[in-house]
Amino acid sequence: MTGFDRLRGHLVREYEKKTDRSRAIFRRAEKVMIAGGSHTIRLWRPYPFFAAAAEGPSVRDVDGNTYIDYWQGHYANILGHNPRLIRSRIAACLERGALHTGFEAGHQIELAEALVQGLGGREAKVRFTTSGTLATMYAVMMAQGLTGRDHVLKVGGGWHGASPYLLKGVKFHADDGFEGRESAGLLDEIVRRTLVTRFNDVADLERAIAEHGDRIACFIVEPFLGVGGFLAASKEYLERARQLTAKHGILLVFDEIISGFRFCPGGVQTLYGVRPDLTTLGKIIGGGHAVAAVIGPREIMEECEHGRGGGDRVYFEGGTFSAHSEYMKAGLIMLGYLADHAATVYPKIARSGERLRREIERVFAAEGIRARCTGDGNDVVCGSSLFMVHFPRTADVAYDRPEDIHDPRRSDLPMREDLLKLALLVNGVNVVHGGGAVSSAHGAKEIGATIAAYAEAARLFKKYLD
């Protein structure tokens, strides 16, 4: 038996000891739900804990264990879990009757105005939907409708939700890197028309656009890569993307579903000073509810009202729960708070992020283990609350590209996804991909306890893996 297996066995036993009830619930769940739940990332092995309550920096499971949580609602909860501010006002709203009516109601206008303001305040139009997947799908459809082209360019490692147009080049595949399709059930034709370029690689972007420019409807990119590795795009890359797309009649779409309102009270695009044609937002803007949006200048957004030259319009109609009044209200409270408290919230979470990234590397180094954290910003995004931990196989992995993070020859993924996850859980900390997002509810006490949990994990790694 390898040291890895022995350590995993030890951690599973420790985890099982404290999570009897979760285990029993999971066995029931497995009988009626695919893989026992509703979202793969929440279903770690041997089984997930089931949450009973969550407040601020922490979540409590059904067995009564408390974890300091950095998953924070898929990074949506920038003020921590269930902030009283939103909870109390939404409760009052519900009392007055905020369940779904199917009629247009006022708060959506204020939220749309807040989003336009957050993207720089220039004239723009908004349409709401209920998930990031839908927002990016509609953005692609609008680009295709507007340009009359049928190819989409995205970056390897970029995750934009499960829209068929974008289910390629998300995971690193042993045979074809970031060129692979991510799902069965996709039409070959759509997969073929989705092109993949390397993140932050100006030369590769120039090549892709030189080769396929007249067929590409849009280039969709996160200015701060999320799931792909918490990597900031360089200013040069985004500026070049803007120039090239404008020159070739390609729409530039910034997917700010993670980065929007995470680094400043608006889009991170305002820090770069690069203006895309369309922006997609989600997560934080719903104040804990299912809100996503597509935003762009009137002449582009009106593509959903009437097609060009009497042609078909883009069928971005809205869904049953689009602009749900309770969700709109929660989003407004969230964005209002962030605008009013930007000077305290953003520096605080960035300082904690910086401390975690530095200390995590240090505690592993103290045990002779190489660990690297991504998530720090750059000369444009100064300060970041995001952190992702990696175990490089060799000392020279640069961690400036998603390839470094997702290629198992460069980074030891089972060590992070299996061992670190469990080692932290048994020490009262919940992470995803070895880290997560700091919220304003995480104070010095939680950050200190988190560093201690990583130090304990490092000691265990040394003991078993040496």
Ligand SMILES: Cc1ncc(COP(=O)(O)O)c(C=O)c1O
């Ligand atoms: C950058 C980005 N775009 C789109 C999505 C999809 O959003 P949703 O999960 O709301 O469909 C995600 C989700 O994590 C994301 O990180």
